[in-house]
Amino acid sequence: MSDADTDLDGRAALPVDEAADLVDRVTTNIQRVIVGNDDAVEHLMVTLLARGHLLLEDVPGVGKTMLARSLARSVDCEFKRVQFTPDLLPSDVTGVNVFNQKTGEFDFQPGPVFANIVLGDEINRAPPKTQSALLEAMEERQVTVDGVTRELPDPFTVIATQNDVEPGRTYELPLAEVDRFMKKLRLGYPDAADETALLDRTAGEHPIESLDPVATVEGLRRARTTVGDVEVSEPVRAYVTALANYTRENAQLGVSPRGSIALVRAAQARAVVDDRDYVVPDDVQTEAPSVFAHRIRPRTGGETGADVVAGALDDVPVE
Structure with missing residues (x-):
């Protein structure tokens, strides 16, 4: 680029x-x-x-x-x-x-x-x-x-x-x-260490008050x-599609096409955060849980959207 x-x-x-x-x-x-x-x-x-x-x-x-x-x-x-x-x-x-x-x-x-x-x-x-x-x-x-x-x-x-x-x-x-x-x-x-550090920072004036752009x-x-x-190759796009299709086949309500688009865009942003101008499957796998899980309605009460996404990441091969 x-x-x-x-x-x-x-x-x-x-x-x-x-x-x-x-x-x-x-x-x-x-x-x-x-x-x-x-x-x-x-x-x-x-x-x-x-x-x-x-x-x-x-x-x-x-x-x-x-x-x-x-x-x-x-x-x-x-x-x-x-x-x-x-x-x-x-x-x-x-x-x-x-x-x-x-x-x-x-x-x-x-x-x-x-x-x-x-x-x-x-x-x-x-x-x-x-x-x-x-x-x-x-x-x-x-x-x-x-x-x-x-x-x-x-x-x-x-x-x-x-x-x-x-x-x-x-x-x-x-x-x-x-x-x-x-x-x-x-x-x-x-955790305990982070909460103790938080208490130290906020004991006086809250740090957000001195936060500058x-x-x-x-x-x-x-x-x-x-x-x-950011480049998204055809195999990566096909991988996103396969993950979305897995959720549709294994849940009452799976991921919508809007969700697939969101995952691709999130993966592009993740690539930039990691200083790359191309998406790799690891970007997709990192972003899938937070992008897909809330869009899924599982078939059983004991299962969550996160469980379905985890199954997709485990079962869908990376070509």
Whole structure:
């Protein structure tokens, strides 16, 4: 790949080593705040580079929201937060037309979805109608209000959190929305050493308050162009297809074509993170669990989507 490569908007791609360096800078910056979740930070960066969206599911208090805020502070971009509640309306997310008495016309007041990084906090506390307000935005990078379609900023990434406790007070995300998240991650509790280090860092002022940007929006856009130019050979594409077909044959609901596309894009981003301009099967295998598992509905109650993905990785040969 040469630095003369461009995307559809004429934006020049970064050389692979410069894109990998951007990832390293942002990752290191985030790790000043997030302790003991290096894999999660790396998955977050892969999602961002691959133009995807991320769903973080776990118990309260393990750093889901802080991870999203740390990313937003590390990249000099516009960040908005939506606190999902049972009384939240779709227009509270997308925006609304308000009548202007001076002009006698309706003015559009954009909602928080009009930002580069949007944090949907506790997304499963809002009813499905409000959750669905994100569907068009996440898939098509646009919002339609009262028949008028408006483009969202570039880049645009949704990072949503949901708690997996208090099931009686939350709403299950629609399958159509779950499928629009490139990855679903769990952070888990830190081990004793990491938690002790976290307590030391937060004893005074929280480190996120002094976090400065280490990357620009334009740099991120160019790094995304780099990812799109990464070579994916025919055997690697066939391998992704075979993995997806395995899930369809061995689950009640398998991975959609959207999921296959997401895996290829995630593998391209993983290659750039590892300073390569081509995808290898190891990239696919590394990304498959976080990209595929949440899209699968197993046939039996004792099995999980992760189990199906593990079976696919074990049984599907690499040609």
